[in-house]
Amino acid sequence: MTEGRTTPTTDLPVLLPVRPPSVPVLRLRAWHGLALAVAFLLFAPTAGAQTGSEELSIIGVIIKWMPLLLTGFGFNLLISVLSMALGTIGGLGLGLLQLSEFRWLSRCAWVLTQFFRNAPWLVLLFFAMYLIPYEFRIGDVTIPFPDWVKAVIGFALPVMANVAEIVRGAVQSIPGGQWEAADSLAFSRRQTMWMIILPQCVKRMLPPWMNLYSLVTMATVLASVVGINEMLTLTAQVHNAEGGRTDLLAPLYAFALLCFFIYCYPINLWTVRLERRFNVKG
Template identity: 35%
Template sequence: MLDVFDLLPLLLTGAVVTVQITVMGGALALVMAFAAGLGRLSRSAPIRWLSTVYVEFFRGTSALIQLFWLFYALPLLGVSLDPMVAAVIGLGLNIGSYGAEVVRGAVLAVPRGQYEAARALGFSRAQMLRRILVPQAIPAMVPPFGNLWIELLKATALVSLITLGDLTFQAQMLRTATLQTPLIFGTVLFIYFALAMVMVFIIRRIERRVGRGLDRGGMRT
């Protein structure tokens, strides 16, 4: 009878794939969150419209169907994606749509006086965002971004359905071969939890770093 140490090598191989998707998908999600979040605050109607369509479409449709469309439907249109690429794009765009609302809400939450002060100093709108509003909004973004990053980690389990050998995929293969379901999925639960705790530690460090030098009102001291 197999024990947990016999299962670990294959499960850890899958965990590496899970971490890769989480990191790369998180990077794409962050880029899309800022692009779409600030896009929804733009004075340009086309930019606002495109940003809104992106956010509402990816929030309003299933992440699993988005992955299926990228991996199984696009080849019928002449575009084939590697499973890893499809996973990163699909999950990154999905989580990024939620992150866009975090960015928009945090920027809008900056005290109105900061807008007025920037205008009085003659800042353009781009300068106002880059130098005043976004830096002050970032501390408020970190906790919800951290939550979304952990949600991305958990969502990586979906990529097993597009033939990618992540942690969940490897667990399914082991379960089929050994029938030791409680042991296998108990170990998988622990690995996901351990990965999430590492991410929580990283997020807490970032929170302390970006919050350093802020007073209670969110202003730099």
Template identity: 50%
Template structure:
């Protein structure tokens, strides 16, 4: 009997199409527009002797912006790590045979997936305290960037949970039946047979969600978290009331995020093609 090739469950990639159309031409166009904005800003500036050019101002503030960009990356790493751990746990509860575990897990998954990220960010930022007192009277600070990291992890937790559920459901039922015939328990079947196959199927959408999470971290600037966007804004304010700096500074931020995200997009598309069909 011929075996039908496995098609990667499209439900796993529902959230992963944001990066599918990303191309190097977009980066080239972005660089051209960025260079044009610097030229335009220089032409619009009255350029008195004491005022540096747009390019010189951007060079002065680039280290400050890059330090903020590093914080964006740190937030994305920590948020994705937390979301992965919580999402795997929630996803395992979703596939539980117990309705008492499966139904609440399904509810929280849908709630986290369908809640606006900005709303979650506002709730977490205003709900959590600035500092936490532990037994013994010691105070532990809970900085805003850490609260924002927790907020960003929550919606991704719901999507990681759904990725795991979809990956498990995409495994042919014959493998469950074969394991049952070999007297494997359900836990043993999951651990040794099902979940190892789910890893490669879940990696592409997981990477897409990491990219989307990274692109969402600038929302933390609303709460004065000193990431890249906040630092760019503070740089423009320190340079004085110069509207011509707005476009070059923000296009520079776009270039930073594109340079970081584009390799992830390439790797994700490669993995999607690699695991699209398993013979």
């Protein structure tokens, strides 16, 4: 290059990233589903009115049978609560047996847990319904065993297995330093488990336990298959009592769905809140 001569500079084009057109993001909330279900129940009578029949409207039918349907829903809740109580007691013992120092005992507990945890819930329900006798005789005393009690046992079996896994995982998640500190203070293994380890496991076990309860509550509709008068069974009976009207089929089952959603969704929100609050590490 010679002096006094400048080289021309050219600006190179810069390729900017192509931005797609803004698309509105649909964010659904709980009240959207609730509003949709209510709107469906409110506007459903229009279809029945167009037929010109003098039959009771869909809303009228739901209001007429609502006390009976809610009684059935309460029975679903009773079965779920009793199943969770029975399964939690059994699962706590089964989970601790998996952590036993006796290898044969821990292996037997592990096999039992895996069997009931991976078995279909409906099969376990049939197992309890048809293999447990309808009554027990103790001397001259006859103790009846109704179907709903057997259904509670049928649902408690998978609950027991899942709670056992929750307990085992929570205990094993406690840092080993807790065991060493308790051993240095001359605590026995039993004292360490019940006084130090398990109290720390409560906040680790509570969110999955609540999630399991929500699943059990929704699974109680399986009891309709074995003839227990819970909400789904009563819904089918109400539909038959109204002459099997086709326009009632979807609204009646939508009402059952709405009841379970209103009950289970707050449990889900509470579970998420507890998971964030009890976010433990290590």
